[in-house]
Amino acid sequence: MNGHIGDSMAAFVLEEAGFRIGDRALLVPTSLTLPHRRVVGLISPNGSGKPTLLKLLARQMPAGAGTIRFEGKDLAAWIHRGFARRAGRRFDGRVKLRMPIPYS
Template sequence: MYVAEDISRRAGGKTILDGVSLALPPGTVTVLVGPNGAGKSTLLRIMAGGLPPSRGRVLLHGRDLAAWRPAELAGIRSVLSQSTGLAFGFRVEDVVRMGLPRHGVAEPPAALVAWGLEVVGLADAAGRDCTTLSGGEQQRVHLARVLVQLKATPADGRARYLFLDEPTTGLDLAHQLLLLDIARRHARAGGGVLAVLHDLNLAAQVADTIVALDGGRVVAEGTPEAVITDRLLTQVYGVDLRVNQASARVFVLPVAG
């Protein structure tokens, strides 16, 4: 289990997170939603170990996150950031290879890299200069990298966690759906997923649990049907829209007005 307990974060005299607690059970996809500046990415970074909280703690499999060695933590959780720039013209396969640990790789490195590129639909781009790819294609290269990072570590019975910070940015519709499918498959295999999404329809499609943040606090948590409501859209986003429902999933259909 991945657990955040009473997390607060202050920066520049401003409270970004205020007493947030969150659990990420294995086998589930949790999505953070909320307006710009709500604290979503900050919470994800703190839970991933990239940012210290001002108060509170994060536990991973019962151990304080601060007690994990970086190399050990890298085999348990991987993070796809909002944007990852490249200063040099690395080949696509070399970027994906950066996700591999230095020692104790579970499978041959070449096979792992090929697997990652196949999963994200870039098997034919292995030898290309990554900087010549479109923004969406580069995002998929980095997705392959973080997937390979988790798969490369020998299985030890502990759940692996995939952290995705606005992962659909720059992706076309087909690859947005592919990314959601990858997240769901990771969860079905026993892993955990924490994602930040702005598209509420994508969030409703992929999430087991949606956590809505506003002003650094959790204002709603539960299933998509329980959280994505007319009231939430008005309270959190300040818009007057109606939530609809088709089969088992809700959806928001903006209209001109």
């Protein structure tokens, strides 16, 4: 993954990013590219790591495996204020479910 989508750089690029506590994987190694200026839905079974993924993207906890880049730069290399200024416009770390989605 080079972090580019079409002519623009991706907002977030995950390469085999994961998180474990002991023997329990809260997020299995995941590769994903999230584009700028797009709404992305996370739909997966309960217990698959959606909140953990959001916490990793918001820098609330570090990835235990793999890499996460924001605008082409390793997430850990961002200075807190610089990251907050750039990412805050795109990502507020909250998930809002406005209406229930039936599961069948």
